[in-house]
Amino acid sequence: MALEEAVSLARALPDLEVVGETVVPLRDPHPGMLFGSGKISELKELILENEVELVLVDGPVTPVQQRNLEREWKVKLLDRTGLILEIFSDRAATREGVLQVEMAALSYQRTRLVRAWTHLERQRGGLGFVGGPGETQIEADRRAIDEQLVRLRRQLEKVVKTRELHRKARAKVPYPIVALVGYTNAGKSTLFNRLTGAEVMAKDMLFATLDPTMRAVRLPTGADVILSDTVGFISDLPTELVAAFRATLEEVLAADVIVHVRDISHPETDAQAEDVRTILDGLGVDEGTPQIELWNKIDRLSGDVKVATEARADRDAGIFAVSAVTGEGLDGFLDAVTEALGEERRTEALTLAFDEGRKRAWLFEKGLVEDERQTEDGYALTVTWSARDRARFGQL
Numbered sequence: 001m002a003l004e005e006a007v008s009l010a011r012a013l014p015d016l017e018v019v020g021e022t023v024v025p026l027r028d029p030h031p032g033m034l035f036g037s038g039k040i041s042e043l044k045e046l047i048l049e050n051e052v053e054l055v056l057v058d059g060p061v062t063p064v065q066q067r068n069l070e071r072e073w074k075v076k077l078l079d080r081t082g083l084i085l086e087i088f089s090d091r092a093a094t095r096e097g098v099l100q101v102e103m104a105a106l107s108y109q110r111t112r113l114v115r116a117w118t119h120l121e122r123q124r125g126g127l128g129f130v131g132g133p134g135e136t137q138i139e140a141d142r143r144a145i146d147e148q149l150v151r152l153r154r155q156l157e158k159v160v161k162t163r164e165l166h167r168k169a170r171a172k173v174p175y176p177i178v179a180l181v182g183y184t185n186a187g188k189s190t191l192f193n194r195l196t197g198a199e200v201m202a203k204d205m206l207f208a209t210l211d212p213t214m215r216a217v218r219l220p221t222g223a224d225v226i227l228s229d230t231v232g233f234i235s236d237l238p239t240e241l242v243a244a245f246r247a248t249l250e251e252v253l254a255a256d257v258i259v260h261v262r263d264i265s266h267p268e269t270d271a272q273a274e275d276v277r278t279i280l281d282g283l284g285v286d287e288g289t290p291q292i293e294l295w296n297k298i299d300r301l302s303g304d305v306k307v308a309t310e311a312r313a314d315r316d317a318g319i320f321a322v323s324a325v326t327g328e329g330l331d332g333f334l335d336a337v338t339e340a341l342g343e344e345r346r347t348e349a350l351t352l353a354f355d356e357g358r359k360r361a362w363l364f365e366k367g368l369v370e371d372e373r374q375t376e377d378g379y380a381l382t383v384t385w386s387a388r389d390r391a392r393f394g395q396l
């Protein structure tokens, strides 16, 4: 599974043809060469045979190992972080995305300088080569990177401020925002295109969307909303890339409804969903914001499994089994979006205890109360409210 994801990641880079893939168990990574000598010559043959130019290692590779393997195999080598950075910089579309990626790339380079340096020092047996040529060069490189980082950070602050202004301007738009989030390849872009009729931008590759795309659409139910597509999540995102990734997700905080798109046909769909929830919690999403879960790619499941999955989804009001490709299940989902946006209001009876004054005040403040009577147990209220109001009330 990890190998499969790594291969999809590689496919996300244009102009790259994957000619081979292999799992190498590494119990005891060699400090200088990563792999054992047998493995190295075995792979070298494969590399020569297939005229391989680039080797991707789905894990961390030290700068020294990288240099040695590149020399030995006469190829360019990227580790996981290096690959994701390449993809980010290939896809970054907005000014902010580009800046974030540049910063992540520089920080990555910086740590590699430090590591290379410590390694040199160790090699020389700790003789304290203060002022040695290596050190001076590395110190100078580090300073240059630090200065560049400060410049980028300043630019980024400016860009974020401008974006904040845009967000405020958009807040005046009377349309609610529906944000699509989810793991990479879950089908967000496919769904977005289907609902908005936008040009096809879904490709069978990861990161088809790096920066949030917003589009105003009229849903088939008649409601006007702004649909926002976001960058896909990936497993084991290297920590130095988390900030760059989060910057692309801030739009989610402004959402009125969050739609979590899942590839329900993926063997690790549950673990992926957990990751997504953790990130959303970490972003500080308002607990009152309604969330809808879409179990996408239901068309890929076979007979019995499909029926059982649909039945499970049916049991939960916030879950819909759909296919962005065939369109099945989407009507129910769109109705749920409309309802979550508060277009549909229901009248319900509520009882509040006498000491729940704060909740009662909230209901009156929001103008939701139709009628109120005092009883022995407290207040008997009749309220007319939306699903969203009810969710907010539940959080009070």
Ligand SMILES: Nc1nc2c(ncn2[C@@H]2O[C@H](COP(=O)(O)OP(=O)(O)OP(=O)(O)O)[C@@H](O)[C@H]2O)c(=O)[nH]1
Pocket (backbone or CB within 6 Å): 182, 183, 184, 185, 186, 187, 188, 189, 190, 191, 201, 202, 203, 204, 205, 206, 207, 208, 209, 230, 231, 232, 233, 296, 297, 298, 299, 300, 322, 323, 324, 325, 326
């Ligand atoms: N069979 C099937 N395939 C789907 C469905 N939805 C999406 N796909 C396919 O899954 C792949 C990924 O879809 P995307 O829409 O690009 O996924 P995404 O979530 O936007 O991906 P990122 O941009 O990487 O985050 C494409 O090959 C789609 O054709 C579906 O309902 N059924």
